Amino acid sequence: MANDNQTDAGADTADLFRDEANEQWDAIDSFLAASLVPQDDVLDALLASSEAEGLPLIQVNPLQARMLWLLARTAGARSALEVGTLGGYSTVWLARAVTGAGRVVSIERDAHFAKVARRNLKEAGVDGVATVEHGEAIDVVSRLVDEGAGPFDFVFLDVDRVNNTDLLPLALQLSHGRTVIVVSVKDLLRETRGMVKFLRSQPQLAATAVQAIGSDGYHGFLVIVPDRH
C-alpha cells in the first residue's frame, strides 16, 4: 500500500512539473511572439475561420511561422512546396515570403480541410500565389515529380502520421542544390530516426536537427540543403 501511495505521489509530482513547464513555455512563447511577430488581423481571421469550420488548431505557432518566412526570404525563394496545409496558416506565411511572381503549392489529404484552406487563402488575398492540391502526400508529391513541377526553392514538410523517410527523397527530386527543406517533427524519437539514417547515407546533403520546446510542447525541426557546397 505504501508503495502504491508513493507511486501515486510520484505520478502527481511528475504531472505537476510537466504542467509547470508547459505554463512556462506558453508564457515565454507568448512574450516572444508578442515582441517579435507583428499582430496580423488577416491571420487571426484565418484561424477563427478554421476553428469555426472544426479544424484542429495544430498549425505552426507564430514564432515558427516567422522562422519559415525568414528562412524562405533569406533563401530568396520564389517558389515553395508545402506538405500539410490544414487551414492554410503556414501557407499564407509562405505565400508572403516568395518574392516577385512567386508560387506556393500546398498538399492536404483531408477534403474538408483543403476546401476551408482554399477559401482562407482567397480571403487572405494570396490565392493567386498559393494553390492547394488535395490528396495523399506521397501520391501528390510523386505526381509533381512526374509532371516536372519542380524545382522549388523552399520545401516545408509538416504532415503527421506520414512516413517522412519516404517523403524526403521525393522532396529532394523537387529541389535544387540551394533549396531549403524544413521538416517539422512532432515525435522526435520515432520520426527522426529514419530520416537521420537516410541523411547519414547521403553526405552531399547538408543537414541539421534542432530540438524545440514551446507552446506546442516538445518537438523539433530538421533543416536540409541538398548541396553542401
Ligand SMILES: C[S@@+](CC[C@H](N)C(=O)[O-])C[C@H]1O[C@@H](n2cnc3c(N)ncnc32)[C@H](O)[C@@H]1O
Ligand atoms: C500539422 S498540420 C499542418 C499545419 C500547417 N502546415 C500549418 O502550420 O498551418 C498537418 C496536416 O497534414 C495533413 N496530413 C496528414 N497526413 C497527411 C498525408 N499523408 N498526406 C497529406 N496530408 C496529410 C493533415 O490533415 C493536417 O491538415
